[in-house]
Amino acid sequence: MSRINDYLIATTLTTVLAFGSYLLAEQLHVSGVLAVVMAGLINGNIGERGVSDSTRIVILNFWEYVAFLANSAVFLLIGLQIDIAAMASTWQMIVWAIGAVLASRAIVIYLFSRIGGDLPRGWRHILFWGGLRGAIALALALSLPSSLGPEREVMIEMAFGVVLFSLIGQGLTIEPLIRRLKLIIRSEDRIEYERRRARALAHRAGIERLQGMYEEGLLSSHTWKSISPVLQSRLEALTSAVRETLVQKPELEVDEMIAAHQEALRTQRLLLTDLRQDGVITDETYEELVTDIDISIDSDADTWVHNILSRGTQRLIKQLILAVVQQRDLESATSALTMRGFPSTLIQSSGGFLKRRNNILLVGIPKGRLSDAVDGLRSACSGRVEYLSAPSVPGSISIGAAIPIEVQGATIFIFDVERYEELQS
Amino acid sequence: MKLILTIIAHQDTDAVISSLIENKFGVTKVASTGGFLKKGNTTLLIGIEGKRVDEGLEIIRNACSESAEIGHHKATVFILNVGSFKQL
Numbered sequence: 116m117s118r119i120n121d122y123l124i125a126t127t128l129t130t131v132l133a134f135g136s137y138l139l140a141e142q143l144h145v146s147g148v149l150a151v152v153m154a155g156l157i158n159g160n161i162g163e164r165g166v167s168d169s170t171r172i173v174i175l176n177f178w179e180y181v182a183f184l185a186n187s188a189v190f191l192l193i194g195l196q197i198d199i200a201a202m203a204s205t206w207q208m209i210v211w212a213i214g215a216v217l218a219s220r221a222i223v224i225y226l227f228s229r230i231g232g233d234l235p236r237g238w239r240h241i242l243f244w245g246g247l248r249g250a251i252a253l254a255l256a257l258s259l260p261s262s263l264g265p266e267r268e269v270m271i272e273m274a275f276g277v278v279l280f281s282l283i284g285q286g287l288t289i290e291p292l293i294r295r296l297k298l299i300i301r302s303e304d305r306i307e308y309e310r311r312r313a314r315a316l317a318h319r320a321g322i323e324r325l326q327g328m329y330e331e332g333l334l335s336s337h338t339w340k341s342i343s344p345v346l347q348s349r350l351e352a353l354t355s356a357v358r359e360t361l362v363q364k365p366e367l368e369v370d371e372m373i374a375a376h377q378e379a380l381r382t383q384r385l386l387l388t389d390l391r392q393d394g395v396i397t398d399e400t401y402e403e404l405v406t407d408i409d410i411s412i413d414s415d416a417d418t419w420v421h422n423i424l425s426r427g428t429q430r431l432i433k434q435l436i437l438a439v440v441q442q443r444d445l446e447s448a449t450s451a452l453t454m455r456g457f458p459s460t461l462i463q464s465s466g467g468f469l470k471r472r473n474n475i476l477l478v479g480i481p482k483g484r485l486s487d488a489v490d491g492l493r494s495a496c497s498g499r500v501e502y503l504s505a506p507s508v509p510g511s512i513s514i515g516a517a518i519p520i521e522v523q524g525a526t527i528f529i530f531d532v533e534r535y536e537e538l539q540s
Numbered sequence: 541m542k543l544i545l546t547i548i549a550h551q552d553t554d555a556v557i558s559s560l561i562e563n564k565f566g567v568t569k570v571a572s573t574g575g576f577l578k579k580g581n582t583t584l585l586i587g588i589e590g591k592r593v594d595e596g597l598e599i600i601r602n603a604c605s606e607s608a609e610i611g612h613h614k615a616t617v618f619i620l621n622v623g624s625f626k627q628l
Contacts, residue, residue, distance in 0.1 A: 435618050449575040452575060453575065453576050460547050460572050460573070460583060461573050461574075462570050462571070462583060463571075463573075477572075477583070479616070530620050531621065532619065533621050534617075534619040535617065535618055536615075536616075536617040537615070537616055537617070538601045538614045538615040538616075
């Protein structure tokens with residue numbers, strides 16, 4: 116696809132891919148639906164590399180529209196096919212189907228999710244109750260061969276019953292459930308802060324609009340001059356109200372900082388994905404950098420905010436790492452440490468034997484985080500074999516013969532810190 | 541015997557070193573850089589008997605200027621135990 120980059124042809128090709136893979140799979144007596152999913156996966160992850168943004172947007176919009184059409188069509192088809200009276204007579208089957216769907220979801224959520232790691236209890240309830248069924252269940256039921264006879268009708272009615280239940284029963288009760296489980300906590304302070312900030316922002320937008328009108332000559336200068344001082348002083352009052360909440364409730368500022376930090380990390384991650392898709396960076400570089408970002412997203416955001424604000428309690432530093440890092444690994448090493456929330460100090464040095472430039476990194480390690488820091492350094496610093504050109508020996512004819520030497524990734528000394536202080540003013 | 545390893549701001553270096561020397565502390569200065577912003581700072585190595593550690597910290601605290609950026613502490617101090625110390 117990267118060689119074409121014409122939005123009409125590219126869109127046509129994706130259409131051919133969707134229908135072609137389905138027909139081909141059906142000819143081979145394998146699942147057409149799965150074939151289309153695979154084709155889509157491959158095209159989405161590999162096929163679109165090098166395709167320009169505008170083409171990608173056209174393809175995306177096209178398929179979004181097709182999905183919307185298909186979704187509506189499936190529900191329309193169902194509406195046409197369903198016989199309410201027949202559904203009422205098979206209500207027992209439908210109840211069984213709903214029970215089976217709920218039971219299987221309960222098994223997956225409550226039993227299997229224990230394998231992957233610990234999910235909070237409340238989240239599990241939401242995951243269980245949030246398994247809404249829709250167009251896909253219906254489409255699969257409709258695609259059953261008619262050779263099944265009357266059983267096909269029953270299956271379709273069961274599927275429709277399940278969808279109806281999940282739309283009305285689950286869909287309408289999920290919000291009260293979330294509120295009941297207290298998963299979203301909105302404090303009074305936060306609401307008040309939002310209110311004040313929104314007022315200030317709205318007021319400023321109004322002033323900017325009037326100023327624009329005045330500059331374009333749409334507002335007489337007399338009117339502007341008489342109302343602008345009033346508006347300005349009102350804006351100052353509103354902004355100072357916002358500042359006041361932040362001073363009174365520093366935790367709001369911390370929340371906002373954490374949110375901003377997370378947003379920045381997510382944006383970085385998206386950009387890396389784009390860079391990989393456009394072939395600017397290789398898969399290995401992508402994996403490496405994304406791992407760092409993911410660790411930073413998952414890691415305790417408080418550490419990061421603490422590093423910025425240096426407020427509150429002192430960190431409890433228990434160990435000091437002195438790491439000797441090769442010059443070329445320095446960038447990766449310092450950013451791996453930063454991403455994991457370790458501040459570092461670096462000193463330029465050079466190796467004793469080859470006199471090659473390297474760096475000493477000093478890193479303070481809070482209690483229990485030693486392995487985190489060492490893992491970060493390990494992923495950033497790789498040992499490798501390098502070649503040194505041999506010094507030419509007088510009388511010999513070997514010119515430029517290279518001697519392989521093994522360069523170590525990083526040498527790490529760990530000291531116990533007896534006492535740690537951050538001297539404040 | 542303890543080793544005080546302290547990281548201080550560039551502008552405080554001269555003041556801290558001279559008041560340490562006035563008070564008979566041996567000090568070695570190493571130019572260093574912060575890992576995050578790559579801003580220059582100074583690392584000082586100070587070898588000292590255990591009972592004079594607090595005195596040393598007090599000297600560093602007083603010699604660091606008040607103009608440190610808001611929200612930043614003046615100095616980061618690691619105190620390490622020294623296994624054996626010899627002066628040749």
